[in-house]
Amino acid sequence: MADNSQRRIAFIGAGNMARSIISGLVSNGYPADRIIAANPSQPKLDALAADFAIQSTNDNLLACQQADVIVLGVKPQLMAQVCEPLSALDLSGKLVLSIAAGVTCDSLQRYLKQAISLVRTMPNTPSLLGLGMTGLYAEASVAEADRAFAGQLMAAVGEIIWLAQESDIDQVIACAGSSPAYFFLFMEAMQQAAVKMGVTTEDARAMIQQAAIGAAAMAKQNPQWSLAELRTQVTSKGGTTAKAIETFEQQDLRASVDDAMNAAVKRAQEMAKQF
Numbered sequence: 230m231a232d233n234s235q236r237r238i239a240f241i242g243a244g245n246m247a248r249s250i251i252s253g254l255v256s257n258g259y260p261a262d263r264i265i266a267a268n269p270s271q272p273k274l275d276a277l278a279a280d281f282a283i284q285s286t287n288d289n290l291l292a293c294q295q296a297d298v299i300v301l302g303v304k305p306q307l308m309a310q311v312c313e314p315l316s317a318l319d320l321s322g323k324l325v326l327s328i329a330a331g332v333t334c335d336s337l338q339r340y341l342k343q344a345i346s347l348v349r350t351m352p353n354t355p356s357l358l359g360l361g362m363t364g365l366y367a368e369a370s371v372a373e374a375d376r377a378f379a380g381q382l383m384a385a386v387g388e389i390i391w392l393a394q395e396s397d398i399d400q401v402i403a404c405a406g407s408s409p410a411y412f413f414l415f416m417e418a419m420q421q422a423a424v425k426m427g428v429t430t431e432d433a434r435a436m437i438q439q440a441a442i443g444a445a446a447m448a449k450q451n452p453q454w455s456l457a458e459l460r461t462q463v464t465s466k467g468g469t470t471a472k473a474i475e476t477f478e479q480q481d482l483r484a485s486v487d488d489a490m491n492a493a494v495k496r497a498q499e500m501a502k503q504f
């Protein structure tokens with residue numbers, strides 16, 4: 230087994246999430262010539278090779294043969310089909326990381342037809358900027374060196390959290406894997422409202438995204454304050470923010486968020502039964 234900085238990593242499936250992780254890794258100094266991406270469509274591979282100087286191939290088997298670490302980055306519904314040919318390989322000595330939602334460790338071991346050193350992860354797309362959040366779950370049989378590598382790999386693209394049980398992955402999906410999309414939806418709705426008021430699309434976006442960055446940074450840099458306290462600091466009694474917050478509360482934004490996050494968990498659980 231190569232030492233950690235030299236481990237060869239094969240990404241099987243080079244879509245949005247794989248690209249985010251590859252970008253974060255290369256920006257963080259992981260040697261590009263130790264990374265290979267396998268994907269059916271050539272334009273994605275060409276773009277990855279051009280942007281990050283990594284290796285690429287259309288041949289999943291070839292990529293896995295050469296790798297110490299295999300990152301399974303295809304859609305959940307394709308996972309069985311993609312793993313089938315890989316099951317012909319002897320995967321002992323290799324670490325397999327899955328980033329797929331709703332595909333359990335049991336299913337992956339079954340698809341690959343052998344006991345593997347397997348870590349399930351749930352990253353998110355801000356990994357692209359080194360601002361990712363990843364939950365990781367390793368079965369008890371995974372060696373300490375493999376756990377450490379999986380942790381280092383995902384820590385290179387953001388923060389990580391180790392999970393005690395596999396089902397916790399579904400909560401990470403609701404809180405972090407899917408949640409960038411909730412924030413985009415909220416920002417999108419704010420932008421639409423601003424444009425209706427007569428603000429240009431560009432100005433609205435500039436103001437909203439900067440406020441979002443500022444709010445997230447304030448939350449992160451002030452753990453001594455609860456999120457409710459941070460909100461209260463913006464909210465003058467009888468003022469403008471109070472009126473806006475009152476409107477959200479009257480329309481039960483909290484219930485919508487609760488329903489949405491539980492729907493994400495429920496869908497992950499359904500997928501785990503399906504795949």
Ligand SMILES: NC(=O)C1=CN([C@@H]2O[C@H](COP(=O)(O)OP(=O)(O)OC[C@H]3O[C@@H](n4cnc5c(N)ncnc54)[C@H](OP(=O)(O)O)[C@@H]3O)[C@@H](O)[C@H]2O)C=CC1
Nearest residue numbers: 242243244245246268270302303304305328329330352353
């Ligand atoms: N997007 C996100 O925010 C997150 C996604 N995930 C997980 O990441 C995984 C990928 O999602 P995402 O990146 O969004 O999806 P994408 O569709 O962007 O990426 C999937 C990639 O797999 C490729 N692919 C299809 N068939 C094969 C095959 N036979 N062999 C190799 N590659 C293949 C696709 O290629 P082509 O397009 O050329 O067909 C595509 O590039 C999913 O399992 C998802 O649950 C996890 C956390 C967050």
Ligand SMILES: O=C(O)[C@@H]1CCC=N1
Nearest residue numbers: 329330402406407408
């Ligand atoms: O939507 C999905 O299923 C994936 C998992 C988390 C984010 N995207």
